Amino acid sequence: MHEKDEVVVRIPLQNLNLKKLELMVDKDRNINLYNLLKERLIAFNDNGEKAFLEPIYMPCKNSSQGPIIKKVSIIQVKTGIPVRGGIAINGELHRVDFFKKNEKYYAIPVYSWQQELPNKIAVKGKRECDWLTLDASYKFCFSVYKNDFLEISTKGKIIRGYYAEFDRHRCSILIKSHDRNELLEQRVAYMKVDYIKKLNVDLLGNVYDSFKEENTRERI
Numbered sequence: 001m002h003e004k005d006e007v008v009v010r011i012p013l014q015n016l017n018l019k020k021l022e023l024m025v026d027k028d029r030n031i032n033l034y035n036l037l038k039e040r041l042i043a044f045n046d047n048g049e050k051a052f053l054e055p056i057y058m059p060c061k062n063s064s065q066g067p068i069i070k071k072v073s074i075i076q077v078k079t080g081i082p083v084r085g086g087i088a089i090n091g092e093l094h095r096v097d098f099f100k101k102n103e104k105y106y107a108i109p110v111y112s113w114q115q116e117l118p119n120k121i122a123v124k125g126k127r128e129c130d131w132l133t134l135d136a137s138y139k140f141c142f143s144v145y146k147n148d149f150l151e152i153s154t155k156g157k158i159i160r161g162y163y164a165e166f167d168r169h170r171c172s173i174l175i176k177s178h179d180r181n182e183l184l185e186q187r188v189a190y191m192k193v194d195y196i197k198k199l200n201v202d203l204l205g206n207v208y209d210s211f212k213e214e215n216t217r218e219r220i
Contacts (some may be wrong), residue, residue: 010071013052017041019170025073032059033069047185095145096166096173098196099138105190108137109168124171124191142198142213149201150175153194159186160199160207 008025018041027034036059044051058066094112099103099121106121121132143152144163152159152175161177161184169183172189198210 003211008073009076010073012071013037013069014049016048016052016072017046020074021072021076023076025075035073037072071095093146093166096142097143098190099134100141101138105141105193106132106197107166107171107190108134109166110143120173124176125169133188140215141196142210144173144198149199149207151197151199152188152190154188154192159188161186 011020016037018038021034021037021041024030024034024037032043036056039057040051041048056069058069060066071213092112094110094114097108097110099108100106106151108118108121110118119134120128121134121138123131131207146163148163150159150173159175159177161175163173164176164185165174167173167187170187171191172182172187175186177184177186198213200210201207
């Protein structure tokens with residue numbers, strides 16, 4: 001039996017990564033499938049979209065080809081809106097509010113359904129009930145919306161690209177950029193970076209610093 005704050009959900013293989021794979025239902029009973037999925041993800045640098053462009057077939061004992069696997073079931077922590085005694089899974093992420101404290105960045109995800117601004121700061125590997133609570137010691141930096149253009153300094157290099165995704169479990173963001181005709185994706189652990197800046201891009205492709213933002217904690 002799963003704990004009462006957990007739920008089983010089915011996700012497409014394209015949305016799978018190594019962390020989610022560890023939450024696979026009945027992993028021990030389906031160890032051959034688990035190993036096959038893990039090998040594919042490792043081969044493609046934990047990128048599910050690229051890893052599963054070629055179909056995956058259910059491993060069979062007699063080495064014959066089983067059915068195509070398009071989705072897997074994983075255990076997911078319930079977080080979201082209380083509904084009739086239960087909890088509905090969080091919906092669309094509206095934005096992410098970034099803060100700074102002791103030279104580290106912290107983030108609060110804000111969902112479109114929330115009527116009041118949340119004050120819980122995401123903590124890697126922990127459930128929302130165990131997250132940090134925002135107080136005056138955290139300095140507001142900016143809010144990030146999908147496709148905002150960011151510049152990040154980390155590990156001696158500069159990353160520039162468009163914000164695409166927030167991972168509340170790994171405390172990371174996905175940045176997408178283009179190198180000629182190739183789409184590049186980089187996942188960045190924001191607490192370990194030197195700095196994060198929001199930039200503006202005009203219609204001619206010129207890039208310049210964004211103006212200092214007002215504290216959007218007063219609105220959604």
